[in-house]
Amino acid sequence: MKSSDVDIHIIGSDLEQALAFLTAGQLVGIPTETVYGLAGNALNEAAVAEIFAVKKRPNFDPLIVHVANLGQIVDFVLDFPFAAQKLAQHFMPGPLTLLLPKKAIIPDLVTAGSDLVAIRVPAHPLTHALLEKLPFPLAAPSANPFGYISPTTAVHVVQQLGNSIPYVLDGGPCGVGVESTIVGFEGDQAIVYRKGGLPIEAIEAIIGPVQVREHSSSNPQAPGMLKSHYAPHTPFVLGDLDALITQHTQAKVGVISFQTSFSKIPPERQITLSPSGNFNEAAQHLFAAMRQLDAMGLDLILAEPLPEEDLGRAINDRLRRAAARA
Ligand code: TXA
Numbered sequence: 001m002k003s004s005d006v007d008i009h010i011i012g013s014d015l016e017q018a019l020a021f022l023t024a025g026q027l028v029g030i031p032t033e034t035v036y037g038l039a040g041n042a043l044n045e046a047a048v049a050e051i052f053a054v055k056k057r058p059n060f061d062p063l064i065v066h067v068a069n070l071g072q073i074v075d076f077v078l079d080f081p082f083a084a085q086k087l088a089q090h091f092m093p094g095p096l097t098l099l100l101p102k103k104a105i106i107p108d109l110v111t112a113g114s115d116l117v118a119i120r121v122p123a124h125p126l127t128h129a130l131l132e133k134l135p136f137p138l139a140a141p142s143a144n145p146f147g148y149i150s151p152t153t154a155v156h157v158v159q160q161l162g163n164s165i166p167y168v169l170d171g172g173p174c175g176v177g178v179e180s181t182i183v184g185f186e187g188d189q190a191i192v193y194r195k196g197g198l199p200i201e202a203i204e205a206i207i208g209p210v211q212v213r214e215h216s217s218s219n220p221q222a223p224g225m226l227k228s229h230y231a232p233h234t235p236f237v238l239g240d241l242d243a244l245i246t247q248h249t250q251a252k253v254g255v256i257s258f259q260t261s262f263s264k265i266p267p268e269r270q271i272t273l274s275p276s277g278n279f280n281e282a283a284q285h286l287f288a289a290m291r292q293l294d295a296m297g298l299d300l301i302l303a304e305p306l307p308e309e310d311l312g313r314a315i316n317d318r319l320r321r322a323a324a325r326a
């Protein structure tokens with residue numbers, strides 16, 4: 001869908017407008033450094049229920065709570081382990097979500113009945129200003145229909161949720177481009193449940209080795225989430241691109257590569273995430289690339305894994321989930 005096909009009148013950068021809707025219990029699309037969120041008053045059960053309804057998200061999949069600054073976290077959690085505090089001091093605001101024991105003020109609906117709340121301080125000036133002015137935190141999942149690719153521009157949000165929400169605050173394209181890294185704790189042992197915009201190497205440099213718990217479809221409570229997620233509608237295949245292109249010469253394919261381009265594929269059907277091999281740039285472009293090719297009516301999208309390091313890990317996780325069709 002082109003941006004000209006959607007009602008862009010609900011997009012703006014008017015903080016007062018966003019504040020008014022949120023205060024009235026309505027939902028607003030908000031920019032963060034990772035992806036756009038579908039935000040509502042985290043302490044208002046009706047607003048939270050509306051988030052699940054608009055996203056068509058199952059109630060067992062809990063929401064992240066967004067606060068203005070590190071100091072506010074203690075208002076909503078019962079315990080803040082030392083390792084979590086160290087991470088918070090180094091990486092908040094930023095693409096880090098901490099799973100911590102919740103206070104009763106956080107509705108059970110937000111956490112899907114869990115005693116733990118996922119909480120983060122987004123690093124985006126507009127949303128920071130919004131949170132500073134609001135007397136409540138914002139529950140915000142990524143602003144996409146459940147199971148689809150997360151939005152990294154305001155237009156992406158309107159294309160899919162524009163009929164269901166009154167306003168999208170436009171903060172430009174997201175700088176990080178993949179969702180936050182989710183970290184929980186068993187004592188002082190940190191466990192990464194979702195690889196994301198904060199690389200594991202950066203976390204380990206501060207608190208030492210972490211465990212990584214991959215997703216489990218038998219336990220959807222685990223924040224690694226369901227296996228098929230971030231999925232375009234077009235069949236998506238991950239592997240060695242030279243081999244895949246040779247194998248699929250009869251099909252109309254699109255290609256997402258890390259650095260290289262391919263002479264056998266028309267240029268308009270291939271997207272190179274970062275010609276210079278920069279992980280940050282690749283992450284920034286990933287979801288928009290998946291959306292762009294998904295809108296072209298192709299038979300197949302082909303993609304290659306990146307090196308399994310730094311943000312390459314989060315990118316590969318999203319690519320694998322896109323390729324995993326339940
Ligand atoms: O970067 C991000 O984290 C973005 C932006 C908008 O902040 N948000 C985001 O939210 O990615 P969402 O809802 O798309 O993904 C959050 C994941 C959920 O899949 C859920 O499984 C996990 O976090 N989660 C949230 N609260 C949890 C909890 N209390 N316990 C376990 N997992 C939780």
Ligand code: MG
Nearest residue numbers: 141142143150
């Ligand atoms: Mg999401």
